[in-house]
Amino acid sequence: MSIAVETDQVYAITHEVFGAMIDPEPGYLRPWEGELPAPVDPLAAWVDVHGELAGRAAVICETAAAHDLARALLRMEPGEEVTPADLVDAFGEVANVVGGNVKALLPSQGTLTLPQVAAAVPPAPAGAPVHELALDWRGHPLAVVVWLF
Amino acid sequence: MRALVIDDSRTMRRIVAHTLEELGFSTVQAGDGQEALDVLESGDQVDLACIDWNMPVMDGLTFVTQVRSRQEWRSITLMMVTTESEHGQIVRALAAGAHEYLIKPFTPDAIRDKLDLLGLLPLEEPV
Numbered sequence: 374m375s376i377a378v379e380t381d382q383v384y385a386i387t388h389e390v391f392g393a394m395i396d397p398e399p400g401y402l403r404p405w406e407g408e409l410p411a412p413v414d415p416l417a418a419w420v421d422v423h424g425e426l427a428g429r430a431a432v433i434c435e436t437a438a439a440h441d442l443a444r445a446l447l448r449m450e451p452g453e454e455v456t457p458a459d460l461v462d463a464f465g466e467v468a469n470v471v472g473g474n475v476k477a478l479l480p481s482q483g484t485l486t487l488p489q490v491a492a493a494v495p496p497a498p499a500g501a502p503v504h505e506l507a508l509d510w511r512g513h514p515l516a517v518v519v520w521l522f
Numbered sequence: 523m524r525a526l527v528i529d530d531s532r533t534m535r536r537i538v539a540h541t542l543e544e545l546g547f548s549t550v551q552a553g554d555g556q557e558a559l560d561v562l563e564s565g566d567q568v569d570l571a572c573i574d575w576n577m578p579v580m581d582g583l584t585f586v587t588q589v590r591s592r593q594e595w596r597s598i599t600l601m602m603v604t605t606e607s608e609h610g611q612i613v614r615a616l617a618a619g620a621h622e623y624l625i626k627p628f629t630p631d632a633i634r635d636k637l638d639l640l641g642l643l644p645l646e647e648p649v
Contacts, residue, residue, distance in 0.1 A: 393627035394537070446533055448540070463533040469576075470626045473605020482608050485576055487530065 377426060378478045378519060380504045386474040387506060387517050390467065395445045402510050409507035409514050417494045418464045420472035424483025427522040430472035431494045432464070438513035439464045461490045475519060498522050523642065524567060527551045528558040528585065529574040529603070534626075538572050538603060541630045545643065555580030559588060568598055570642060573620070575604035575611070583618055590619035599640055603628070 384404075391402045416439040419431035434442070443455045443463035455463075465488030473485055497520040506517040525547040529535045532553075539549040550566055552558035554577040562568060571589070573582040580588075582602060589595045601622040602615045612623050622636050637643045 390627045393629045393632075443533075447536060459533070462531055466531045466533045469531070470605050473626065474607060476605075477607040482610055485605065487576065487578065 377480055377521065378475060378504065380506070382478055383471075383475060383504050383517060383519055384506055387471055387508065390470050390474070391510065394470065395442060395467070402508055405507040405509045405514055409516055412514070415492055416460075416464060416490065417492065418468035418488055418490045419494050420469050420488050421486040422472065422476045422479065422483045423486065424479075425481040426479045427483060428475070428479070429494070429497055429518075429520045429522075430468060430475045431518045432468045432471060432515065433494065433518065434510075434513055434515040438510065438515060441511065441513065442467060465490045471517060494518070523569040524548045524550065525570040525572060526558055526561055526566075526568045527572050528553075528555065528577070528582065529572075530554055530577040531574070534574065534603075538633070541633050542570075542572070544630070545634060545637065554578055555582060555585030555588070558585055562589070562595060562598075570599045570601065570637075570640075572601050572603045572624075575602060575606045575615070583615060586615065586618045586620050599642065601636060601640070 388402055392399050412435045414436045415433055416436040417431055417433040419429055422428045440455050443460050446463045469488040476483060476485055499520055499522040502518045502520045504519040508515045525542045527535050527538045527549055530553050535551045542549050550561055552561050556579045573585055575582040586600055600620045602620045603624045605626045607625045615623060622640055624636050
């Protein structure tokens with residue numbers, strides 16, 4: 374199967390999501406210089422696409438970075454406590470919007486699952502991802518990963 | 523004016539509701555289509571509903587269909603606010619009776635522009 378989504382498109386989607394919903398102005402999200410360090414205390418959010426062409430889109434970062442993302446999305450003050458429910462909901466919504474826009478690039482329509490959040494993304498049926506973006510959001514390493522099954 | 527914000531994500535409800543309140547709307551929220559129908563059944567007078575597509579219990583498209591089947595809710599303006607951006611999905615929602623379609627991610631200005639198109643602006647902004 375040929376790859377239906379280009380890396381540049383995934384980057385553009387991620388950039389748009391962060392620019393519109395998370396950051397007050399552009400420039401906070403950029404490519405990570407060098408190899409992305411493996412997270413020590415990871416948190417992952419993902420959605421799956423079901424249909425003729427299926428896939429998964431995930432956002433993975435340190436849990437502390439996910440807290441910062443949730444604060445930014447919810448327009449909370451720096452250091453303000455994020456409840457576990459808000460963390461799951463906000464971080465999951467980031468994956469949902471990224472995944473929904475990736476789904477729109479697929480040549481066939483599918484359905485999107487509700488977002489899930491856990492310490493690790495479950496193994497994908499197709500094995501290796503087709504795109505892995507290594508990103509720097511406000512100094513935090515952050516990965517956006519796409520699988521097509 | 524009063525707006526009903528329907529999304530299973532509390533985060534997204536907060537963002538949409540905050541934007542609408544800054545534009546002068548009062549808001550009520552629901553976590554899925556069935557909860558939203560319950561709000562309308564309770565007699566809450568709503569002028570605008572902002573509706574996510576993918577939700578548990580009852581999705582946004584079913585909610586739109588249900589609202590359009592009831593004469594007493596004909597005046598409610600229905601705007602989908604969703605990640606579902608394929609052309610076919612947009613056509614389905616508009617055919618079911620949605621008036622406008624806003625794709626996530628969106629900026630507050632994008633919501634304002636859509637409401638302007640729908641003739642729901644300008645409202646008197648809150649002090």
